[in-house]
Amino acid sequence: MTRHLLSAADLSLDDATLILDTADELARVSDRPVKKLPTLRGRTVVNLFFEDSTRTRISFEAAAKRLSADVINFSAKGSSVSKGESLKDTALTLEAMGADAVVIRHPASGAPHTLAHSGWIGGSIVNAGDGTHEHPTQALLDAFTMRRHLSTISGRKVVIVGDVLHSRVARSNVLLLATLGAEVTLVAPPTLLPVGVGQWPCEHSYDLDASLVGADVVMMLRVQRERMNAAFFPSVREYSRRYGLDADRMSRLADHAIVMHPGPMNRGLEITAAVADSDRAVIIEQVTNGVSVRMAVLYLLLGGSDSALGGDQ
Amino acid sequence: MTNTTSPADVLIKGASLLGAEVSDLLIVDGVIAAIGADAARATGSDCQTVDAYGLVALPGLVDLHTHLREPGREDAETVASGSAAAAVGGFTAVHAMANTDPVADTAGVVEQVWHLGRRAGLCDVHPVGAVTLGLGGTELAELGAMAESAARVRVFSDDGKCVSDAVLMRRALEYVKALDGVVAQHAQEPRLTEGAQMNEGAVSAVLGLRGWPAVAEESIIARDVLLAGHVGSRLHVCHVSTAGSVEILRWAKGRGVDVTAEVTPHHLFLTDEHVRTYDPRFKVNPPLRTQEDVDAVRRGLADGTIDAIATDHAPHSIEDKDCEWAAAAMGMVGLETALGVAAAAMVDTGLLDWAGMADRMSVRPARIGRLDGQGRPLNVGEPANLVLVDTGTRYSVDPQSMQSRSRNTPYAGVELTARPVATYLRGRLTASEGSARR
Amino acid sequence: MVRSESSHEAREVLDADDVQRALTRIAHEVLERNKGAQSVVLLGIPSRGVPLAQRLATRIGEVEGRAVPVGSLDITMFRDDLRMRPARGLGRTELPDGGIDDAVVVLVDDVLYSGRTIRAALDALSELGRPQSVQLAVLVDRGHRQFPIRADYVGKNLPTSTRETVQVLVSELDGSDAVLIGGTEGDDSADPSGEQGGSV
Numbered sequence: 001m002t003r004h005l006l007s008a009a010d011l012s013l014d015d016a017t018l019i020l021d022t023a024d025e026l027a028r029v030s031d032r033p034v035k036k037l038p039t040l041r042g043r044t045v046v047n048l049f050f051e052d053s054t055r056t057r058i059s060f061e062a063a064a065k066r067l068s069a070d071v072i073n074f075s076a077k078g079s080s081v082s083k084g085e086s087l088k089d090t091a092l093t094l095e096a097m098g099a100d101a102v103v104i105r106h107p108a109s110g111a112p113h114t115l116a117h118s119g120w121i122g123g124s125i126v127n128a129g130d131g132t133h134e135h136p137t138q139a140l141l142d143a144f145t146m147r148r149h150l151s152t153i154s155g156r157k158v159v160i161v162g163d164v165l166h167s168r169v170a171r172s173n174v175l176l177l178a179t180l181g182a183e184v185t186l187v188a189p190p191t192l193l194p195v196g197v198g199q200w201p202c203e204h205s206y207d208l209d210a211s212l213v214g215a216d217v218v219m220m221l222r223v224q225r226e227r228m229n230a231a232f233f234p235s236v237r238e239y240s241r242r243y244g245l246d247a248d249r250m251s252r253l254a255d256h257a258i259v260m261h262p263g264p265m266n267r268g269l270e271i272t273a274a275v276a277d278s279d280r281a282v283i284i285e286q287v288t289n290g291v292s293v294r295m296a297v298l299y300l301l302l303g304g305s306d307s308a309l310g311g312d313q
Numbered sequence: 314m315t316n317t318t319s320p321a322d323v324l325i326k327g328a329s330l331l332g333a334e335v336s337d338l339l340i341v342d343g344v345i346a347a348i349g350a351d352a353a354r355a356t357g358s359d360c361q362t363v364d365a366y367g368l369v370a371l372p373g374l375v376d377l378h379t380h381l382r383e384p385g386r387e388d389a390e391t392v393a394s395g396s397a398a399a400a401v402g403g404f405t406a407v408h409a410m411a412n413t414d415p416v417a418d419t420a421g422v423v424e425q426v427w428h429l430g431r432r433a434g435l436c437d438v439h440p441v442g443a444v445t446l447g448l449g450g451t452e453l454a455e456l457g458a459m460a461e462s463a464a465r466v467r468v469f470s471d472d473g474k475c476v477s478d479a480v481l482m483r484r485a486l487e488y489v490k491a492l493d494g495v496v497a498q499h500a501q502e503p504r505l506t507e508g509a510q511m512n513e514g515a516v517s518a519v520l521g522l523r524g525w526p527a528v529a530e531e532s533i534i535a536r537d538v539l540l541a542g543h544v545g546s547r548l549h550v551c552h553v554s555t556a557g558s559v560e561i562l563r564w565a566k567g568r569g570v571d572v573t574a575e576v577t578p579h580h581l582f583l584t585d586e587h588v589r590t591y592d593p594r595f596k597v598n599p600p601l602r603t604q605e606d607v608d609a610v611r612r613g614l615a616d617g618t619i620d621a622i623a624t625d626h627a628p629h630s631i632e633d634k635d636c637e638w639a640a641a642a643m644g645m646v647g648l649e650t651a652l653g654v655a656a657a658a659m660v661d662t663g664l665l666d667w668a669g670m671a672d673r674m675s676v677r678p679a680r681i682g683r684l685d686g687q688g689r690p691l692n693v694g695e696p697a698n699l700v701l702v703d704t705g706t707r708y709s710v711d712p713q714s715m716q717s718r719s720r721n722t723p724y725a726g727v728e729l730t731a732r733p734v735a736t737y738l739r740g741r742l743t744a745s746e747g748s749a750r751r
Numbered sequence: 752m753v754r755s756e757s758s759h760e761a762r763e764v765l766d767a768d769d770v771q772r773a774l775t776r777i778a779h780e781v782l783e784r785n786k787g788a789q790s791v792v793l794l795g796i797p798s799r800g801v802p803l804a805q806r807l808a809t810r811i812g813e814v815e816g817r818a819v820p821v822g823s824l825d826i827t828m829f830r831d832d833l834r835m836r837p838a839r840g841l842g843r844t845e846l847p848d849g850g851i852d853d854a855v856v857v858l859v860d861d862v863l864y865s866g867r868t869i870r871a872a873l874d875a876l877s878e879l880g881r882p883q884s885v886q887l888a889v890l891v892d893r894g895h896r897q898f899p900i901r902a903d904y905v906g907k908n909l910p911t912s913t914r915e916t917v918q919v920l921v922s923e924l925d926g927s928d929a930v931l932i933g934g935t936e937g938d939d940s941a942d943p944s945g946e947q948g949g950s951v
Binding site for chain 1: 513592
Binding site for chain 1: 825828829833834835836837838839840841842843844874878879880
């Protein structure tokens with residue numbers, strides 16, 4: 001059993017399918033007049049955020065509350081708490097308060113891993129984004145969204161475009177989509193692909209137009225403007241021209257193809273407003289689906305005497 | 314201070330000298346007085362006898378690269394506690410790195426460290442002098458004053474930081490020629506390693522940790538061997554960690570450049586796969602590399618391209634390691650496990666015999682550091698600096714039993730076979746069975 | 752979920768024809784009691800309650816000459832023993848288009864045992880709407896109630912020991928219809944709280 005969700009790599013095909021199927025059922029709860037289940041009554045879920053991320057926090061908060069868990073939001077952002085000492089002390093505090101699960105967002109890659117294996121805390125740890133490492137629930141909600149639109153993921157061609165080097169979303173998506181049988185191509189300027197990407201379970205390319213041929217899903221990643229100053233690319237204009245998704249590129253996609261973005265978007269940089277607001281864009285749906293998927297994860301980790309994930313099915 | 318009274322005579326019986334011939338060895342007045350059949354005959358009445366059958370006798374180990382943290386971070390280590398760790402690890406001499414607070418960049422600081430070492434009396438503590446003022450990388454420290462001080466500094470290093478300015482490095486290399494000194498370079502191109510957290514490669518790509526590319530080490534070594542060749546100076550390269558570095562050193566030595574190099578036990582033994590745990594005990598600088606690199610530095614050490622094993626013993630307080638990876642300090646303690654780990658990497662694999670280990674862990678480091686009376690052969694008339702090593706019993710590394718003030722070892726629970734059981738500094742027992750004898 | 756390993760010593764107490772007859776009788780009882788099927792909604796409890804509810808709906812529809820609304824009600828999230836076992840996947844909750852407000856909801860399950868499933872079902876139902884009344888139809892009532900709950904329609908009353916297992920097979924899921932009673936099966940069957948579907 002896996003008590004924690006730290007990496008998309010922790011999920012077997014059975015685990016991932018169970019989460020997505022459970023999310024499917026839970027999504028129906030959101031359509032009901034009473035959007036609440038008693039399942040996690042008496043359980044405490046702490047949202048421990050060392051980084052600002054209102055959208056992820058409220059998504060987890062809504063998910064936990066719909067399952068009747070008690071939710072404590074702990075915003076630990078600030079210069080003095082970026083020291084490790086604080087992560088430990090914070091963890092010990094949460095343990096003393098009886099947290100059954102800690103949903104952690106942290107700027108340091110591996111911080112959720114450290115929390116899960118430190119012995120500081122006994123509850124389940126859910127990685128809500130760690131540094132440039134992973135964001136597994138984002139990958140799950142992306143897969144959920146793809147499945148709803150394309151019915152199956154296996155064999156689908158998914159193109160992920162942008163700052164892969166610094167993207168936890170890309171890492172989790174590559175791992176999860178490989179497990180689910182999709183064919184993933186990462187597209188970025190060479191400066192924004194990590195050394196070692198050749199060993200990932202996906203293809204990579206520097207040519208967006210060539211990669212879009214036959215794509216079922218195009219996922220655009222956020223590109224931060226400050227990367228320009230670190231010489232990852234010469235200018236915003238050149239980046240947009242080579243790697244941005246505009247109406248012209250979108251028009252060459254197959255009719256059923258969808259456009260995704262984990263948000264927040266830099267309109268005009270990696271995606272134009274025309275694309276972001278088009279019918280193909282499922283970006284708002286991704287947000288909605290985030291709640292169902294996170295409900296499923298919390299339920300499967302906390303709902304029973306033991307986690308439903310990581311068994312030897 | 315110490316050693317005011319002569320130690321008692323010691324007869325070591327049945328030790329295997331450098332892992333070869335089994336012989337008795339008599340120590341009188343801190344000097345090897347007799348070897349072989351003569352030893353027992355020459356024994357006086359108040360002689361202490363040590364049963365060393367089954368143990369390997371090596372010359373006392375010499376570490377070119379030790380962080381003793383004093384002055385400044387006495388919470389992590391002191392000269393006294395580090396000396397105890399060294400003695401337990403089989404060392405009779407260590408080089409104390411300059412990155413203390415204040416930095417060892419003046420005669421005053423190096424003499425202070427030297428005196429602290431003398432007072433501890435468990436091994437010879439040779440301060441390393443900083444190359445640049447405050448390790449700032451811009452102005453040369455007073456290298457001559459440190460060389461002429463009571464500490465007689467011969468090794469100069471900004472370790473922890475690279476002397477990255479090519480002109481400054483050239484000047485330092487030239488200047489120490491007058492002092493019979495050597496510049497020990499921490500080879501790390503700073504711009505290529507900004508914010509670096511681990512070896513750049515397949516593992517860093519997966520873990521999302523900023524990469525420390527091999528080229529950042531290799532490019533500096535390449536530049537420095539060319540500089541050393543150009544100005545005819547002696548260069549020492551600290552903690553070589555990559556296959557490319559070994560190749561460059563091999564090439565430079567082939568061209569006659571006066572360059573020496575060291576490798577740490579952890580770079581001989583551990584790979585970046587360990588970082589997958591995000592356990593900060595594996596965070597070290599230079600970072601743990603790939604298996605290919607480990608194989609290459611082992612071969613380089615075996616064929617002499619790399620001259621020495623040096624511990625880079627880097628004690629850190631619990632707070633600096635009990636945290637998430639990015640916040641953790643770099644470094645691991647190593648004095649007490651160096652011989653066991655190095656033997657696992659080199660002897661157990663058949664790459665070196667015990668004579669070879671003595672050469673890499675004692676003879677050559679002493680020569681590089683220009684130490685008198687250390688790294689000498691086990692011959693009559695030589696100072697009795699030696700270590701007896703149990704090579705036949707498996708044991709598991711226990712951090713709690715360590716003499717160092719810090720516990721940041723990556724080897725907790727690792728099984729090793731070679732273990733120093735007794736260390737003699739000029740005939741005096743400084744450590745036995747894991748405890749220092751103060 | 753069917754514990755087939757226990758069937759080597761299992762004894763068949765209802766065969767396929769018995770099951771058919773029982774369902775037909777229940778269908779008529781539902782009609783009689785509610786004076787027709789105007790406001791009846793059948794909700795099966797996964798997994799084996801669902802096909803049973805569908806069959807009842809078909810039979811009632813045949814008698815009445817019009818379709819009866821049928822759906823499913825998953826009670827997993829409402830169980831009071833959730834914390835006693837690892838979390839598990841969810842069944843489907845699917846309400847007919849008209850919903851359940853002011854309807855006569857007939858819950859359909861395969862086995863009635865401790866009553867905990869039905870208690871959970873009543874909780875689940877209250878989140879979905881406000882029926883006029885709720886009735887309960889089960890294929891087998893094996894006794895050992897732990898809650899003040901009784902069935903309105905029973906296919907077969909089956910006195911059992913708590914150490915026995917009762918297994919309902921339905922052709923939609925198991926390939927054939929039958930009710931089996933198995934020998935003592937160890938600790939889990941001794942705990943009547945663990946009633947659900949064919950694995951009890």
